[in-house]
Amino acid sequence: MSPRCRGLAFDSRVANILKVLSKWVNTIKQIECLPEIKIEWYECRSAIKEALRCYRRLLSDKDYRERISKDHGMGLERGKPSGIGQHMRLANLVRCLGKWVNTAKQIGCVGGIEVGDGFHWRGELCIVGLHSEFQKGIDCITSLNGSKIWATSIVDSGRYDSSTRKVSSDEFTYCGEGENPSFCGFKKLKDQKLVGGNRALRNNMIDRKPVRVIRRFDNIGNTNESGYKFVYEGLYQVKHCWKEIRMDTGKYVYKFNLVKLEDHLQYEPQWKVDNVRTRRYH
Numbered sequence: 001m002s003p004r005c006r007g008l009a010f011d012s013r014v015a016n017i018l019k020v021l022s023k024w025v026n027t028i029k030q031i032e033c034l035p036e037i038k039i040e041w042y043e044c045r046s047a048i049k050e051a052l053r054c055y056r057r058l059l060s061d062k063d064y065r066e067r068i069s070k071d072h073g074m075g076l077e078r079g080k081p082s083g084i085g086q087h088m089r090l091a092n093l094v095r096c097l098g099k100w101v102n103t104a105k106q107i108g109c110v111g112g113i114e115v116g117d118g119f120h121w122r123g124e125l126c127i128v129g130l131h132s133e134f135q136k137g138i139d140c141i142t143s144l145n146g147s148k149i150w151a152t153s154i155v156d157s158g159r160y161d162s163s164t165r166k167v168s169s170d171e172f173t174y175c176g177e178g179e180n181p182s183f184c185g186f187k188k189l190k191d192q193k194l195v196g197g198n199r200a201l202r203n204n205m206i207d208r209k210p211v212r213v214i215r216r217f218d219n220i221g222n223t224n225e226s227g228y229k230f231v232y233e234g235l236y237q238v239k240h241c242w243k244e245i246r247m248d249t250g251k252y253v254y255k256f257n258l259v260k261l262e263d264h265l266q267y268e269p270q271w272k273v274d275n276v277r278t279r280r281y282h
Helices: 003-060 062-071 083-096 122-127 196-207
Strands: 138-142 149-156 164-168 171-175 211-218 228-245 252-260
Touching (some): 003 122, 062 083, 083 122, 122 228, 138 196, 149 171, 149 196, 211 252
Parallel strands (some): 149 211
Antiparallel strands (some): 164 171, 211 228, 228 252
């Protein structure tokens, strides 16, 4: 073998050794940061429990609620508080107390939240950072320049008749938002459009970004006053998107097929997106 060939072979072996060493270094770095990540996660979970305790106390204790409202310059309640307005007010009071958790919107798992965690009220999803919308079923995030929109989470609350069809324990079909006959009153129904949350879910499919799924269940045990509970089902991938005619209205609706990610992908940080508007407004 000529000196030149021997030199090339040596360079190749050195390059391979350096490549292996680089992988070892990266692995060691990941292992070293795991305890730190774990501590941060448990601290976040502790903060979530405190935020939920605060929210539920505000809901049940009128004197405490009025005192906190007064301390933070919010007007006192008028009439009997009820419905979505009350829960938006409570969430704002929790924010005034500095107890909101996971305050930046993001795609993927949420710090301190496990698959299977349950919540009593829709407002609780907001204060822990699972789903920021009080009424809309699809929560979204946009790029800084506003050119792209993705869905961060969806709530299957049963507001749309036959809105979901369960294919298996890890797969279901979700109906897009807009033109719900149960809420349109005397307004003439139109076809759903590929805008807002519908467009966002389609972008999740195209860009292979997962979406958090929260499902509402009737609370048979009546362990809370709402009569139902919201359960975090985990991260799902949007596999297919299509539109079809709804039989009872004759109008087009968008449908999305969602499949649950495998367990080892549920808490991966790889789903995070940079250069997005993360602020939540309420």
